Amino acid sequence: MRKLYHFHGGIHPPSNKTQSTRAAIAHAPLPTKLIVPLHQHAGEAAKPIVQAGDHVLKGQLIGMPDGFVSSAVHAPTSGTITAIDMQLIAHPSGLPNLCATLIPDGKEEWVGLKPVDYRSHSTAELQQLLRMAGVVGLGGAAFPSDIKLRIGKQKITTLILNGAECEPYITCDDMLMRERAAEIVQGAEMLRFMLDATEVLIGVEDNKPEAIAALQQAITANGRVLQQSKRHEVVAIPTIYPGGGAKQLIRVITGLEVPSGKLPTDIGVQCFNVATACTVYRALAHGEPLLSRVITITGNVRQAQNYEVLIGTPLAELVALSGALPDTDRYIMGGPMMGMPLPSVLVPAVKATNCIIAASAKLFPPPPPAMPCIRCTRCVDVCPADLQPQDLYWFAQSREFGRAQVFSLFDCIECGACSYVCPSHIPLVQYYRFAKSEIRAREHDKQLADQARVRHEYHEQRLEREKREKADKLAAREKAAQAAKLASTRPLTTQQQTEQTEQTELEASRAHIREVAQSEVEHPEG
Amino acid sequence: MLSALLVMAAIAIVLGAVLGFAAIKFHTEGNPLVDKIDAVLPQTQCGQCSYPGCKPYATAIAAGEADINRCPPGGEEGIQKLADLLGVEFKPFGSDTAAPKPKSVAYIDESTCIGCTLCIQACPVDAIVGAAKQMHTIIAAECTGCELCVAPCPVDCISMLVIEEKISNWKWKYPVYTMNVAEAAQTAAGAAR
Numbered sequence: 216m217r218k219l220y221h222f223h224g225g226i227h228p229p230s231n232k233t234q235s236t237r238a239a240i241a242h243a244p245l246p247t248k249l250i251v252p253l254h255q256h257a258g259e260a261a262k263p264i265v266q267a268g269d270h271v272l273k274g275q276l277i278g279m280p281d282g283f284v285s286s287a288v289h290a291p292t293s294g295t296i297t298a299i300d301m302q303l304i305a306h307p308s309g310l311p312n313l314c315a316t317l318i319p320d321g322k323e324e325w326v327g328l329k330p331v332d333y334r335s336h337s338t339a340e341l342q343q344l345l346r347m348a349g350v351v352g353l354g355g356a357a358f359p360s361d362i363k364l365r366i367g368k369q370k371i372t373t374l375i376l377n378g379a380e381c382e383p384y385i386t387c388d389d390m391l392m393r394e395r396a397a398e399i400v401q402g403a404e405m406l407r408f409m410l411d412a413t414e415v416l417i418g419v420e421d422n423k424p425e426a427i428a429a430l431q432q433a434i435t436a437n438g439r440v441l442q443q444s445k446r447h448e449v450v451a452i453p454t455i456y457p458g459g460g461a462k463q464l465i466r467v468i469t470g471l472e473v474p475s476g477k478l479p480t481d482i483g484v485q486c487f488n489v490a491t492a493c494t495v496y497r498a499l500a501h502g503e504p505l506l507s508r509v510i511t512i513t514g515n516v517r518q519a520q521n522y523e524v525l526i527g528t529p530l531a532e533l534v535a536l537s538g539a540l541p542d543t544d545r546y547i548m549g550g551p552m553m554g555m556p557l558p559s560v561l562v563p564a565v566k567a568t569n570c571i572i573a574a575s576a577k578l579f580p581p582p583p584p585a586m587p588c589i590r591c592t593r594c595v596d597v598c599p600a601d602l603q604p605q606d607l608y609w610f611a612q613s614r615e616f617g618r619a620q621v622f623s624l625f626d627c628i629e630c631g632a633c634s635y636v637c638p639s640h641i642p643l644v645q646y647y648r649f650a651k652s653e654i655r656a657r658e659h660d661k662q663l664a665d666q667a668r669v670r671h672e673y674h675e676q677r678l679e680r681e682k683r684e685k686a687d688k689l690a691a692r693e694k695a696a697q698a699a700k701l702a703s704t705r706p707l708t709t710q711q712q713t714e715q716t717e718q719t720e721l722e723a724s725r726a727h728i729r730e731v732a733q734s735e736v737e738h739p740e741g
Numbered sequence: 742m743l744s745a746l747l748v749m750a751a752i753a754i755v756l757g758a759v760l761g762f763a764a765i766k767f768h769t770e771g772n773p774l775v776d777k778i779d780a781v782l783p784q785t786q787c788g789q790c791s792y793p794g795c796k797p798y799a800t801a802i803a804a805g806e807a808d809i810n811r812c813p814p815g816g817e818e819g820i821q822k823l824a825d826l827l828g829v830e831f832k833p834f835g836s837d838t839a840a841p842k843p844k845s846v847a848y849i850d851e852s853t854c855i856g857c858t859l860c861i862q863a864c865p866v867d868a869i870v871g872a873a874k875q876m877h878t879i880i881a882a883e884c885t886g887c888e889l890c891v892a893p894c895p896v897d898c899i900s901m902l903v904i905e906e907k908i909s910n911w912k913w914k915y916p917v918y919t920m921n922v923a924e925a926a927q928t929a930a931g932a933a934r
Contacts, residue, residue: 668795
């Protein structure tokens with residue numbers, strides 16, 4: 216038995232997971248229309264490389280990664296692209312973003328797939344393959360996985376697979392581990408190979424005994440093939456929210472703390488979601504890009520269940536499968552703690568969609584009115600990042616962003632434990648999000664201002680230089696004219712002489728006029 | 742008596758040497774305060790403060806010749822930052838300064854542009870490309886929205902476009918919620934209506 220550690224704080228919200236684990240993962244039927252956003256991952260949006268009217272095959276690249284942190288987007292099925300335009304997507308702003316609309320032809324014709332043997336490729340080649348396969352973290356942040364595998368000089372000793380799934384209601388990882396443990400274990404071995412890590416620890420909360428058993432069985436079964444069984448281990452961790460946060464999971468399993476402002480790789484650990492490992496396996500062993508994922512449909516529905524869903528499926532069609540009850544008044548993407556209300560149920564499923572909760576006033580009663588902070592510090596007791604939430608709230612509220620940063624605002628993982636326990640029902644996380652995005656916007660403005668300053672300085676220097684050059688030229692011309700005059704005094708006739716003098720004078724006055732006109736343009740009205 | 746004089750003289754010589762050394766070692770070119778003020782200013786180089794750019798305005802503030810409330814693009818927050826930096830009272834915008842506007846970029850209607858280069862000469866950050874009798878265009882990423890190119894254009898083909906809110910520049914809003922029960926009931930009733 217491995218020695219486990221604790222992270223500070225945490226809460227025990229009702230888990231509500233059993234509703235959606237009764238039935239196996241079902242394949243959602245092919246929808247009538249797919250809306251595939253080109254920006255489904257952290258970083259830069261993919262650039263569309265198809266046009267409206269193009270016929271595409273299943274797995275064909277439709278969005279090219281654009282920029283260092285970016286990922287590819289593929290056609291989830293064969294059909295015709297009918298539009299590439301701005302469509303409403305699942306984003307807290309409720310603003311539209313660029314999407315490709317695909318009408319399936321129902322044939323599911325695959326593009327030619329190229330499986331690779333990962334052991335015969337270099338890490339850089341595998342990273343490029345994953346980037347072009349559109350593999351991103353499926354835990355929720357959708358960070359491109361190839362970037363997480365670029366680790367530079369650090370030595371990674373431990374690869375942690377995150378199967379904690381601590382958030383209530385969500386069971387997509389649980390069901391995936393139960394049903395596709397073998398693929399997860401093989402994907403984990405591929406990730407371990409790329410990171411050159413010595414051990415793989417799969418952290419699963421102890422409220423998922425079936426998943427733990429399935430993973431253990433898969434490791435034993437694969438042991439002979441991979442010869443790595445001693446390197447892989449399933450670790451049952453205590454069920455406490457947010458035990459699935461990357462930093463919290465690392466703390467619980469290894470006892471190491473990721474320092475503020477640092478990455479897990481700085482302490483020799485890298486963390487991937489179990490579903491990501493499964494996708495990595497499919498991308499390399501089968502050559503399949505990321506076209507679908509498992510999504511939990513739960514909450515106020517007749518039959519809560521997990522579905523294998525094509526990316527781009529309108530969520531309304533998914534919800535219809537589970538049969539949302541008539542008193543459903545809104546939908547939440549993600550869990551009840553960290554999820555966000557959807558602007559519309561017509562938005563498409565994306566790579567980051569792990570759960571859709573149909574919400575009703577009965578299931579999630581509106582929060583009681585917020586009262587002033589009484590500084591009871593219950594939020595401090597539960598904060599898993601060891602912060603002072605009541606101080607951060609105070610600074611965010613009074614827009615003292617500098618001090619909020621000093622109090623490590625950016626270490627906040629927005630888990631919502633503080634809001635959960637707040638006796639005054641203050642929406643604390645909203646304040647932290649507000650403060651964070653204001654700070655980011657200010658930093659961006661500052662960068663632009665610095666850029667403008669440099670450009671203005673160059674501009675001034677250039678004007679200065681041009682003026683100097685003009686003056687030099689004028690001086691040189693005058694000198695030449697004088698020399699010519701001196702040289703021509705004797706041999707020239709009087710007539711020629713007068714002509715030349717006139718010419719020089721004319722030149723000089725023209726130059727003077729040009730000079731005056733130029734300065735007029737540069738400094739209008741003096 | 743003599744020894745006391747000698748001791749005092751020795752101390753004076755040593756301290757003088759230290760001060761002399763420090764004056765050379767820690768010599769600063771220009772006024773460091775100007776750079777600090779300049780770092781706070783938004784660098785639009787728009788001249789709305791009546792100085793020809795942000796640096797001259799910063800120099801004027803440092804010299805005590807200009808007020809801190811003359812920079813509309815910096816907004817009230819800019820004034821507050823200057824007030825904090827200089828240790829003076831916050832001062833609201835006067836009646837002689839333009840009101841702060843939302844951030845915008847210049848846009849050239851390329852079909853109307855006659856290629857006179859006047860806007861290129863006016864641009865303080867070289868954000869306009871073009872040549873004589875050729876169409877000009879704005880490098881939107883470099884444009885500070887100073888509006889200096891708008892006035893010189895003889896065919897009025899430059900307009901200022903307010904930067905739209907997109908997903909890439911969207912910000913979380915300040916949380917607005919009801920603080921007491923009566924208000925909550927009121928909003929609920931309002932929503933029901």
